[in-house]
């Protein structure tokens with residue numbers, strides 16, 4: 353029997369497991385192939401929803417589903433943490449049970465916040481990058497009556513358009529509540545422009561200006577003084593705030609470092625087209641966990657999952673070498689307020705263009721927020 | 733010396749982009765580390781020295797390799 357083990361039951365891990373299990377349902381039923389998904393949580397949380405939770409536009413219950421409801425038939429789900437990978441012995445050791453043997457391994461362990469990297473951040477800032485954080489920010493916003501709101505951006509971070517979305521949504525949210533005049537909005541960015549993608553930066557700069565947002569570039573958060581309510585940058589700029597909303601810097605799960613397989617920041621060195629862990633042809637990586645110079649986004653995990661699943665089906669069913677290549681494809685919606693949105697689509701070779709925001713795209717995103725589950729189950 | 737250089741292949745990176753990749757690498761590198769960024773974004777050879785200057789890092793130089801540039805920076809703080 354050929355064994356596929358997938359570590360991490362988030363966006364990428366669930367999609368790979370479901371694609372492979374649907375394609376190989378007969379082989380799984382006949383006991384020729386097994387698909388095991390190992391995840392440290394037994395619930396899936398739809399992270400893009402956090403942005404809406406902060407503004408009281410979605411409820412937490414709309415974002416959460418038990419993993420078991422999201423699995424195609426034939427997948428064995430193991431609710432446990434992977435603590436070490438032995439690539440020579442081809443086993444994944446776990447915290448609470450017997451190690452799992454594999455023929456092929458997929459790492460989809462995502463990324464998490466690295467709050468310690470910026471002294472004072474966890475005491476001084478709010479964020480919407482975890483459910484708890486989004487709920488605390490929501491409570492803060494319910495009380496908010498005006499003042500200076502500063503948005504800061506750590507590196508690296510997932511969902512690279514979220515800083516713009518939060519700022520544009522906040523602007524309209526404050527107008528609707530009648531407190532925009534009492535509110536100064538400051539958008540900071542680590543680079544010398546308003547976004548890392550030149551065409552997005554070019555589009556965003558006037559959009560922000562026309563909303564009365566102050567843009568402060570070359571601002572890499574170095575430390576926060578919660579008592580003084582000041583945030584300092586690596587480049588030597590200090591900004592006082594009443595409300596600090598930070599996109600904290602991210603890092604990968606410690607599993608990679610504990611196994612000696614990851615580089616600084618716990619990112620797995622990954623082939624940009626084949627998605628194998630560099631130097632291994634039986635270990636693959638997708639989603640936020642890679643070191644690839646692409647957006648850490650659910651859409652990227654999705655497009656990678658399609659490529660990886662096709663290659664795994666070939667490997668598992670026929671032993672045929674991987675033939676499908678990932679092109680660097682990414683797609684991101686950008687909310688430009690509470691009623692309109694746009695989107696960008698790009699890959700390694702083609703930079704994005706930003707279409708005019710419309711109400712239709714906003715509603716498309718709203719719909720996607722509610723049907724994401726079908727995408728996870730690989731039925732869409 | 734040559735094998736002490738950390739190479740970041742940011743070719744084809746529109747988002748987060750070469751400079752963001754450099755900032756990520758610099759933050760976790762040791763002081764003294766030399767980092768070479770490979771970029772096919774023509775803006776990088778302006779952006780990277782500009783940021784290095786602002787952030788107090790040492791810009792070493794740019795080498796053109798036809799399709800892409802190799803931009804080198806040393807972490808000094």
Ligand SMILES: Cc1cc2nc3c(=O)[nH]c(=O)nc-3n(C[C@H](O)[C@H](O)[C@H](O)COP(=O)(O)OP(=O)(O)OC[C@H]3O[C@@H](n4cnc5c(N)ncnc54)[C@H](O)[C@@H]3O)c2cc1C
Nearest residue numbers: 360362363364392399400434461462511639640649650651
């Ligand atoms: C506020 C916010 C807004 C976003 N908006 C968008 C958006 O609009 N569009 C978009 O495309 N993306 C968006 N994203 C990003 C998107 O959610 C992630 O990029 C995506 O979930 C990455 O998928 P993944 O499978 O790599 O990781 P995840 O979905 O995070 O899953 C990783 C899983 O692995 C588990 N795990 C980790 N280590 C271990 C271990 N050692 N053992 C067992 N299990 C482990 C984790 O618990 C987790 O369940 C947003 C994210 C946030 C926070």
